[in-house]
Amino acid sequence: MNNRQEAGNSLQEISSCIANVDPNALTVTQAQDIMRQFVQPIEGMEKLTIRQALGRVLAQDIVSPINVPAHDNSAMDGYAFCGDILSTEPQALLEIVGTALAGSGFTGTVTACQCVRIMTGALIPAGCDTVVAQEFTSKIDDSHIQITCPRLQQGDNRRRKGEDLALGTIALSRGKILTPADLGLLASLGIAEVSVQRRLRVAFFSTGDELRSLGETLDAGCVYDSNRYTLYGMLTRLGCEVMDMGVIQDHPQALEAAMRQACENADAIITSGGVSVGDADHTRRLMHSLGDIAFWSLAMRPGRPMAFGKINSMGRSAYIFGLPGNPVAVMVSFYFFARQALLQQMGAKTSPLPLMKVKANAAIKKQPGRTEYQRGIVALRANGEYGVSVTGAQGSGILRSMSEANCIIVLAHEQGMVATDEFVDILLFEGLT
Incomplete structure (x- = not known):
């Protein structure tokens, strides 16, 4: 696993550049800005077939190897002709001299006052530059039609060579999360494989002596741990490779062992619980001892307490998101903080959530x-x-x-x-x- 180890600025240095930062009353926007400036993308890529690449982050620009469309063609079923005649005869009478089908064009000569029956996608015949839709014509006899559309202009309904994508232009940019439409676009360019960023590996665990995993006996005062399941769902939908480390007891040795194991095997760590005021002091001391960590009290509801930073162990480093313990606060904190940072770490182009x-x-x-x-x-x-x-x-x-x-x-x-x-x-x- 190749993890980019860029020094960058410390959290304190970044925070000092943001006006009016109070770690005990940080606004949502301030916290998001600090995360955006602190998080660096991982390195490493792999080549996949386009069917395997759905939802993955594109690692390199895709440059179009062809013009799309490759030739001028018709945008609809109708009749192709030379549009010069429209300036004097907008409802011209045209002689039909042939047919152009998609995949087999018309090879004859088209002169003024002549037209070719043409299907959608068929090459525009030599001598033609305009297509009139079939419904805007009237059939005079088997070899003549008359234009009935008064608004038709020269060049209408003609798809020009390269108007969708020109040879040598960027079709898809690095950092794009590939969608079904992108797969179709790649196929239209004849591209069978693409380079994508490797999957981001995220470890997560819950803390709390009162938590029980599914299948365990629920003693008095205890609750089943739901946070690991919502985190699993959100991380999986985000396209991450997940590492569920279970429930970790509120003991310094157990927490340190879990954090070190997560750091040495993942790119990012998400914890739930243990960051509120009044929680065991060893949690804060432990996080600080392992790296560059900020504890925030955010001006938001739900999800006020949060820890964020980077920890180190055995030459490895990982970003860590210490989320609150309450289930709704975990989901809100993930969507409005961790999600954006993880996408940035994945190398994806990010933008604010669509409200x-x-x-x-x-x-x-x-x-x-x-x-x-x-x-x-x-x-x-x-x-x-x-x-x-x-x-x-x-x-x-x-x-x-x-x-x-x-x-x-x-x-x-x-x-x-x-x-x-x-x-x-x-x-x-x-x-x-």
Whole structure:
């Protein structure tokens, strides 16, 4: 495993360049900026067939080896002719002198006042530069048609050579996460294999003596660990190679052993629990002793406590994300912090999460001075507009609310109470990696 070991700036150096940074009251934007500047991409790539490359990060620019389309061709079924005649006879009478099919063009000569019956994708015959759609003609007899479209202009309905992609231009840029459309584009260029970034390996574990794994007896005061399953799902959808290390007890030796093992075998580590004020001091001391770590109290709800940085062990290093222990806070912190950083580490081109504005179906309580993420259900109203409602109680331990929701309502740091029918930002779960 080849891990890029770039020194870069320390968290303290990066934080000092961001105005008004208070680690005890960091805004969401400030924390995201620090992560963006601190995280470096991994090295290493592999070559895959295009069918294997779906969802992977492109490691090199794809330069088009051909023109697409390779020749001028028809954009529709109709008749090809020389458009000069339109300047004097917009409803010209044309003689049909042949047929051009996709894959077998017309090889004859086309002169003024003549046309060729042409199918979509067929090469534009010599002497022709315009296509009129079949529905905008009237058939006079078996060998003549008349144009009936008054708005037709010379050059219409002609796909020009290279207008989609010209030979030598970049078809797909490095860092693109390959989509189904990208696979089709690669196939259209005759490209069978591509180089992609190797998969990011992420280790994760939960901490807490009260946690039990599935199959274990649930003693009084204990709960089943759900965080590792939501993390597994989110990391898998992101395209990571995952390493589930289970539940780690709140003991210094056990935690250090787990962190070192994760660091030596993964590119990034995600923990849940153990970062809140009041948690065992050895967690903070341990993280600090292993690397460059910042503990933040974020101005957000849920997910206020968080640790972030990089740890080292046996010549290896890994970024670490210390998330809160409450199930909803884990998911929110992952989507709005860890996800973006992991994509950046994967070498993917990143952009802010795609928010959309919809109207609130009812008033939403909110105090200015922190970013709030509330679980919501967006649906079509009777008037044809979309509206969003909160799922009910918004406690950070109510995982059912995330299962019922189809979006997160994002209430900005400076935003106050939301009135009924006021627009709010939402992040849809559907399509979110």
